[in-house]
Amino acid sequence: MINNDLDITRYRKRLAEVGRVQIPGFLQADAAERLADCLRREVPWSTAERGLPDSPAFTPEVARQRMPEAYRRAAQGFHFVYDRYLLVDALKEGRDPHLLLHVVLPFFNSEPYLQFIRELTGDPELKAVGAQATRYLPGQFLRVHDDGHHDEARRYAYVLNLSRRWEVDWGGLLHFVDEDGGHLDAFLPRFNSLSLFKVPAKHFVGTVAPFALEPRLAITGWWHSQPPA
Incomplete structure (x- = not known):
């Protein structure tokens, strides 16, 4: 499923230097296309909305x-609204x-894939991968947070982007923030990255x-040093 021509050398170096990287052409082309169609x-x-049970996906009227109300709550602090499908639970x-x-x-928890992510990160303790599918429709968002979770032994977060032809002014970028609240960097959700x-x-x-013409589609999750409970 991973692109056979992928050379991770420079991405491993970039990840080690700054703690984040985006790898283009990650999956084989036909696998990326089929997963995108599925999503x-x-x-x-x-x-999903923070503090509330998941509900059927919002219709435009809902x-x-x-x-x-979600925007009012977001103005007060950490909040999110987006669509998801929890693969582990399903x-x-x-x-x-x-x-x-x-x-x-x-596939993500097969030994060949685990060996791949250990080589990419230089972390020999990675033992498990979680996954959910995510969809951001117009107006949906995820406010600033750091993904820290003491009980899940999270080492790395990933986003496998599956939106075709995403435009930069459609929003939905993955933004990184410094300790003072300043903007560091942003990744466009490029298809198959x-x-x-x-x-x-x-x-x-x-x-x-x-005005975004496509939903922001992805498979997301964490690479763990031990299987989540």
């Missing part, structure tokens, strides 16, 4: 009703067995613009 057409999405519960997306989690960064790191996903 776009087949995944039964739910909408979004008009719910988003003003696999445990046996949901949607026909979904192509379910090939991802076993892997955005990777060492945890903890302050970051956010910019609000997707109302």
Whole structure:
């Protein structure tokens, strides 16, 4: 599934130097295209909002009703609204067995893939990969946070971007923030790229613009030094 022509040498060096990197052309082209189609057409999405149980994905009418309150809460501190499909939970519960997306989690936790990420990061203790599918529609966002989690032994966060033809002014970029709240860097969600960064790191996903013509689609998660409980 990983691009056979991928040379990780310079990406490993960049990751070691600054703690973040984006790797273009990460998957084989046909695998990236098929996963993108699955995310776009087949995944039964739910909408996640901080502090609330997941709900069926917002329709435009529900979004008009719910988003003003979400923005009010976001003005007060950390908040998020985006669509997701929790692969680990779905696999445990046996949901949607026909979904192509379910090939991802076993592949990510196969020994060849684990060896690959150990080589890329130089971290021999990486032992498990979690995954969820994510979708950001116009108006959805994820405010600044650092992904720290004491119970899950997170070492690196990743975003496998599967949005085709994303434009920079559509929003939805992965932004990195310094300790003083200043802007450090941003990654465009380029199709079939892997955005990777060492945890903890302050970051956010910019609000997707109302004129964006595509959803921001990705598979995201963490590389762990031990399997999550």
